[in-house]
Amino acid sequence: MSAVFDHSEPGTASATVERLRLAWRRGRIGQFRTAALLCLLALALVVGVALVPEVFPITSLMVPLLLGSLVLNPRQLPWFVGWIVVMAAITLALQEERTGRLVAAGVIELLMAAIVLATAFRRGRLGVAGNTGESMFVDLRDRLLNQGGIPDLPAGWHVEAALHSASGTPFAGDFLVATILDDDTRLEVVVVDVSGKGDAAGTRALLLSGAFGGMLGALAPEDFLGAANDYLMRQGWDEGFATAVHLSLDLRSGAFQVRSAGHPPAVQRHAGSGRWAVLPSAGPVLGLLDRADFEVACGALDHGDAVLLYTDGMVERPRRDIEMGLDRMLGQAETLLHGSFVGSADRLVEALGSRDDDRAMVVVHRR
DSSP: OOOOOOTTSTTSHHHHHHHHHHHHHHHHHHHHHHHHHHHHHHHHHHHHHHHOTTTSOGGGGHHHHHHHHHHSOTTTHHHHHHHHHHHHHHHHHHOSSOOHHHHHHHHHHHHHHHHHHHHHHHHTTTTSOHHHHHHHHHHHHHHHHHHTSOOOOOTTEEEEEEEEOTTSSSOOSEEEEEEEETTTTEEEEEEEEESSOTHHHHHHHHHHHHHHHHHHHHSOHHHHHHHHHHHHHHHOOTTOOEEEEEEEEETTTOEEEEEEESSOOOEEEETTTTEEEEOOOOOOOBTTOSSOOOOEEEEEOOTTOEEEEEOGGGTOBTTBOHHHHHHHHHHHHHHHTSSOOTTHHHHHHHHSSOTTSOEEEEEEEEO
16 A cells, blocks of 8 residues: 655645745844844944044944844854954054044953853853843743642632742742642642752753653652652762652542652641641652652641641751751741631741742642
């Protein structure tokens, strides 16, 4: 049996390849057009400096130089910087009187060109223009934050999450991933603390959040931490370890399972007695041992009960034992969560923990 492909029809493999080729050519033409326009702008400024020096100072060449650093790709930028240097040299040569101020302006122009050129060589490792690279990084950041969003829950449940970075930016070594499975009847939440903090740990957190998000929705609760540990072991990072706490909650009955890997224990508040109980799950830090077992703590949330998942930044401070930090957190939680759980995660993160460490908090409440 044979198949005949009509290459003239849109949607065939040949047509798809042709569209990609045309798009690539249009992109290359667009990049060339941008570089040409910037070169013409620099040339026009040289003419302006030569003819009307009182209107166009020599430093006006910094405008196309900085524009080029933003929009040109790393392959074009070194040639464009060379063009700007040539234009600056021509401008100086055309001046009738070379004062010290004029020479200083030329030196500043050359210094700016050297800085832009050094930046171009650094960007060459990424292979995209400056604004494109920043857009890619922002997109990754937004994906990390979106994965940490809490999905819509059935009536009777309230879940909040808060994350504060030590560096004050959205990039942190702490992150969380959450999803609902089994026809909206099971909530899976994992809170992770990657080694390091702030921006330094942000790249590892970005990678792990994507991997953990895929595993969280594909594996049984008892298999998740083991798979996460195997994944980290395969990375071979020098600082390739992380702690995590994983909650699997049945939204119909309130039954839950908690497993942790070198992480501060989850805590449960019993609405009937008003007491807090530490959920004694345990396991080794992820990424240190080839094979690891993770103990499970089981329980159930009745109406009014709550579970807190958090990172060590909430309970650890220099020269203070973690047990003291846990006691302080539970005391503050009893006060801050009294009456209403709305905004509870943010209130707890603002009131507790070290400002020099990443802090994350998840509050799960059954109304």
